[in-house]
Amino acid sequence: MKRELPLFLTAVIGLFMILSFFVPHQFVSVPADFLQQCAVIVVAFGYVLGGANVLRVNFDGIYKRQPDWPYKIVLAGSLLITLFFGLKEGRAWQDSNSVSMWIYNQLYSPMSATMFSLLAFFIASAAFRAFRIRTMEAGLLAAAALIVMLGRVPIGDVMTQWLPEPLRLGAVQDWIMNFPQNAAKRAVLIGAAMGVMATGLRVILGIERSYLGGGE
Amino acid sequence: MSHAQGGSLRSNITRRLVRRILAWGLGLALMCSVAGGAQAQSADSSTAPAPAPEPPSSLEFHDVANDAGRAIDLSWKLSPDDTAGSLRVSGYVLERTENLAGPWTLVDTVAAGTSTKNDQSVTRDRSYFYRVGATGPGGFTPAGAAAGPAIARSSWFNNTRWSVLAFIVSFFLFVLYFISVAQAGRKPFVRRLAGIDAIEEAIGRATEMGRPVLYVPGVQDIDEIQTVASLVILESVAKLTAKYETPIRVPVAYPIPFTIAQEMVKSGYLNAGRPEQYDPDSVRFVSPEQFAYVAAITGIMLRDRPAAHIFMGSFYGESLMLAETGFSTGAIQIAGTANVHQLPFFVVACDYTLIGEELYAASAYLSGEPKLVGSLKGADLLKITIIVVVIVGSVLETMGIHGLTTWMQTQ
Numbered sequence: 001m002k003r004e005l006p007l008f009l010t011a012v013i014g015l016f017m018i019l020s021f022f023v024p025h026q027f028v029s030v031p032a033d034f035l036q037q038c039a040v041i042v043v044a045f046g047y048v049l050g051g052a053n054v055l056r057v058n059f060d061g062i063y064k065r066q067p068d069w070p071y072k073i074v075l076a077g078s079l080l081i082t083l084f085f086g087l088k089e090g091r092a093w094q095d096s097n098s099v100s101m102w103i104y105n106q107l108y109s110p111m112s113a114t115m116f117s118l119l120a121f122f123i124a125s126a127a128f129r130a131f132r133i134r135t136m137e138a139g140l141l142a143a144a145a146l147i148v149m150l151g152r153v154p155i156g157d158v159m160t161q162w163l164p165e166p167l168r169l170g171a172v173q174d175w176i177m178n179f180p181q182n183a184a185k186r187a188v189l190i191g192a193a194m195g196v197m198a199t200g201l202r203v204i205l206g207i208e209r210s211y212l213g214g215g216e
Numbered sequence: 217m218s219h220a221q222g223g224s225l226r227s228n229i230t231r232r233l234v235r236r237i238l239a240w241g242l243g244l245a246l247m248c249s250v251a252g253g254a255q256a257q258s259a260d261s262s263t264a265p266a267p268a269p270e271p272p273s274s275l276e277f278h279d280v281a282n283d284a285g286r287a288i289d290l291s292w293k294l295s296p297d298d299t300a301g302s303l304r305v306s307g308y309v310l311e312r313t314e315n316l317a318g319p320w321t322l323v324d325t326v327a328a329g330t331s332t333k334n335d336q337s338v339t340r341d342r343s344y345f346y347r348v349g350a351t352g353p354g355g356f357t358p359a360g361a362a363a364g365p366a367i368a369r370s371s372w373f374n375n376t377r378w379s380v381l382a383f384i385v386s387f388f389l390f391v392l393y394f395i396s397v398a399q400a401g402r403k404p405f406v407r408r409l410a411g412i413d414a415i416e417e418a419i420g421r422a423t424e425m426g427r428p429v430l431y432v433p434g435v436q437d438i439d440e441i442q443t444v445a446s447l448v449i450l451e452s453v454a455k456l457t458a459k460y461e462t463p464i465r466v467p468v469a470y471p472i473p474f475t476i477a478q479e480m481v482k483s484g485y486l487n488a489g490r491p492e493q494y495d496p497d498s499v500r501f502v503s504p505e506q507f508a509y510v511a512a513i514t515g516i517m518l519r520d521r522p523a524a525h526i527f528m529g530s531f532y533g534e535s536l537m538l539a540e541t542g543f544s545t546g547a548i549q550i551a552g553t554a555n556v557h558q559l560p561f562f563v564v565a566c567d568y569t570l571i572g573e574e575l576y577a578a579s580a581y582l583s584g585e586p587k588l589v590g591s592l593k594g595a596d597l598l599k600i601t602i603i604v605v606v607i608v609g610s611v612l613e614t615m616g617i618h619g620l621t622t623w624m625q626t627q
Contacts (some may be wrong), residue, residue, distance in 0.1 A: 016382070022377050025370040026340060029284040043437070044470030049622060050501035053474065057500055067519060102551040108505075115507035117535060122540040130564040185556050188572040192426065194556035195576025196441045197387055207395070207587045208448060 007206040014204035054079060148173045219258035238417040268303045269297040272331075275348050275359060277366040282627060285340035285370040290333045295357075298328050305352045310335070312344045316362060320347065328352075338368045376627040386601065391594030398586030404593045411550050411568035412578050415526065416547045419456045422523035428463040429453070432538065433477060434529020434553070435509055437470040441576075442554055446529035447476050448579040449552075454484025458493055465516055466499040469509045474501040490523035510534040514541045526574060527551040527566070531558045539565030552578065574603060 013035060020032035058072040066072070083097040093100035131142040150156035151173025160168040202208035222554060223485070272292045280287040290310065296441040298305040305328045310406035312335070323335050323346070338344060345364030350357050398404060420431045431453055433446040450466065457464040468474040478499045485494040485567050501514040514537070517525070525542040527535070535551075535558040543565045550560035553569030563567045570578060573595070609620045 021374060022374055022381055024284045024374050025372050027282050027370075029370075039439075043470075043472055048471075050471035050474055053501040057497055060497070074267045089223065102613065112505070115510055115537075116533065118581075119537055122536045124562045126536055128541055128601070138362045141582060188554075188556050188559070190593060191573035191599065192556075192576070194595040194599050194602075195573035197384075197598075198391070198591050199441050199445050199579075201388065201391055202588065202591050203444065207591060 003209065009147075011204055011206060014200070051079070051083075127203060144176055148176055230234075236529065241331055266352075266354035266466045268357045269350040269352040270295045271299075271357040271359045272308060272348050274348060274360070275357075275363040277346060277363055279366070279368050280334070282371050282597040283374055283382060285368040286338070287334055287336045288338055288344070288366050288368050290335060290346060290348070292331055292348050294331050299354070303352070304354060305350050307351050309349045309351055310346065310504065311349075311354065312360075314342065314344060316345055316364075325351075340370060343367050374623065374627070379624045380626060382600075383598070387594060387598045390593045390597045391500050394593040394597075395590035397589050398485065398590035398593075403586055404579055404589050406577070406592060409570065409574055409578065409581055411552060411570040411574065411598060412546075412581050414550055414568045415453060416456055417524070418524035419453070419460055419462060421548055423460040423462045423469055423525045424606070427521055427523040428465050429457055429524045429526065430513070430516060430520075430542075430547075431464060431466045432513060432525070432527045432529070433466065433468060433473060434527075435469045435504075435506055435529055435534060436530040438472040438476065440530045442508075442530040443470075443473050443577060445498060445576050446552075447480050449528050449575075449582065450477060451484045451487075452579070452582040453481040454481040455488045456484075458485040458488035458490045461490075461493065462497050463495065465520065465522060467502045467509070467513050467516060469502060469504050471501060476500065506534055508534065510537050511539055517541050517545050517547070521545060521547075523547055525549045526554070528570070528578070529553065530555055531562075536561040536565065542566075 016028075017032060017035070020028045023029075038070035055076060058076045061072045062069050062076070064203060082100070082103055085103065086093055089095075089098050092098055095101065106137050127145075128159035131138075131145060133139045133142050147169060150159070151171075156173070159171075199208065243349075257331055270277055272295045274293040276291050278289045278291075279285075280289055281591040292308070295305050295308075307325050307327050308330065309325050310323040310333055312323050313320045324333060324338065335346075343365035344367070345362040346366060347359045349359050394404065405453040419429055419516065434440070434443050435448060436443050437445065454464055462480065466477050468477050478496075480531050482491070482494050485491050502509050509521065516522070517538075518541070522545075523546045525538075527538060528551070529536075531553050535553070535555075539549060539551065539562055549566040550568045550570075552575040553559060553562065554572045554575055556572070559571055577592050580592050606622075609624070612618070612620050
């Protein structure tokens with residue numbers, strides 16, 4: 001029963017949601033909207049479990065003096081302080097002079113931007129490795145990348161102004177992006193879409209049931 | 217010439233000169249009077265109030281098809297005064313009522329030159345009467361007559377989605393057929409997936425080095441099917457780590473996948489026959505915030521030094537940050553995602569990458585269960601069908617036949 005009931009609910013609700021894609025009538029659309037709202041409420045309760053896990057893992061680490069445990073104090077303290085002001089300010093947390101908004105603007109946003117800006121360095125190091133020409137395929141990749149990068153900036157066209165229009169770097173990079181690149185991308189997307197359908201169908205029909213856990 | 221003749225000539229010239237001067241003077245006076253009159257007239261017209269614009273006409277209404285009775289389409293003929301360069305119409309005012317006796321309520325105002333409006337504020341199965349008026353500097357002119365009753369009704373089927381239904385039914389039939397074939401004992405062939413084969417190798421390496429395995433299930437919630445696929449793979453990975461007695465770390469971004477991931481890891485240890493080895497702290501909730509999640513995972517990579525990193529699921533800008541940091545630690549890395557734009561980053565920084573559909577095929581591949589493998593073959597057959605439809609559609613479009621394209625268009 002522990003497995004049959006979830007499987008039954010998954011099948012019924014899954015098929016009903018598929019039905020709602022084709023039947024716009026209120027007899028279907030209204031319950032479908034309701035089910036989606038229920039999902040939001042369930043997720044909200046999930047955050048309580050998640051928050052409890054964060055506190056338990058970090059307090060445990062502090063207690064056991066795990067490596068770098070002082071950082072866990074910062075994490076747990078930040079979580080509790082943010083939570084406290086969020087609960088205290090309620091709906092007013094979005095006011096420009098609220099403490100929550102100050103935390104968001106002065107602490108969270110700069111730290112988030114700092115992390116994101118690191119991406120530029122990671123791209124540089126990854127590109128350095130990717131464009132080392134050791135095989136025929138790597139050579140093709142490096143050549144295509146060079147053409148696309150040069151073709152997308154004005155200097156590319158300036159360098160090849162003496163060539164006929166279709167052979168200039170701008171036109172060649174357009175061709176690379178519109179035909180070989182697009183064709184490969186769509187092939188991956190169509191394949192992935194089939195995978196999505198297959199996985200969804202396996203879950204709905206109860207063929208894929210490992211997500212229910214190991215208990216019989 | 218005599219004196220008499222000479223005097224007569226002079227007097228004639230003098231008379232003509234006088235007449236011409238008089239004529240010029242008169243002409244000048246007339247021109248001045250005309251110009252002055254025009255100025256006066258102009259001054260009069262700038263001070264007089266502009267007339268109100270002519271009203272729009274032919275207000276029509278249509279219930280929006282293929283919806284749940286939530287909208288009515290309205291269209292009308294523009295006011296004759298609503299022409300290019302004319303400033304007599306500044307906009308149209310749409311009003312509606314449920315009773316012709318009123319009161320009328322404002323639906324919306326639209327700019328001059330607009331002749332359509334989609335009213336999405338209606339209540340299903342209720343009758344409405346509409347009217348539209350033109351407004352401008354000269355005032356407001358209501359339409360002569362109201363149009364109605366307009367009723368928004370629910371449709372029982374979205375007629376633009378027959379093609380999708382046909383493909384889904386075909387897919388269901390293909391999958392069910394191949395499942396029945398597989399259950400009958402004919403196991404379909406599935407090609408080797410190097411990335412999946414490498415998982416056991418990576419876990420074995422982590423075991424030899426005495427370090428943990430890091431499994432990252434993506435940055436999306438459970439409504440993303442890639443996360444579901446990733447969590448299914450997690451069970452097989454956890455089973456292997458249990459078998460090799462190697463610790464596993466699973467940082468999760470959202471609470472619902474977190475609870476499922478806990479179940480999957482527990483299930484993996486149970487299926488491996490080592491439930492006592494399951495560590496409740498192995499699965500951790502981190503944060504749904506993208507870069508907080510990245511910071512936590514890179515912290516785990518640099519502190520705990522896992523020997524194997526497995527990234528499976530949906531990733532965005534953080535993919536390269538994770539994979540490059542992992543690369544710098546020297547760990548063996550296996551990634552899989554259907555997010556096309558992140559694939560190049562994983563290909564560059566990881567040892568093995570599952571591309572697109574391979575991620576979804578992984579669970580069937582790992583379990584080897586006939587039913588799951590059968591569903592893969594069903595998806596393959598639908599792919600062939602789609603390729604055939606694309607080719608036929610291209611040929612038909614080239615020939616100027618648009619029926620198939622029209623049938624495939626959805627709303």
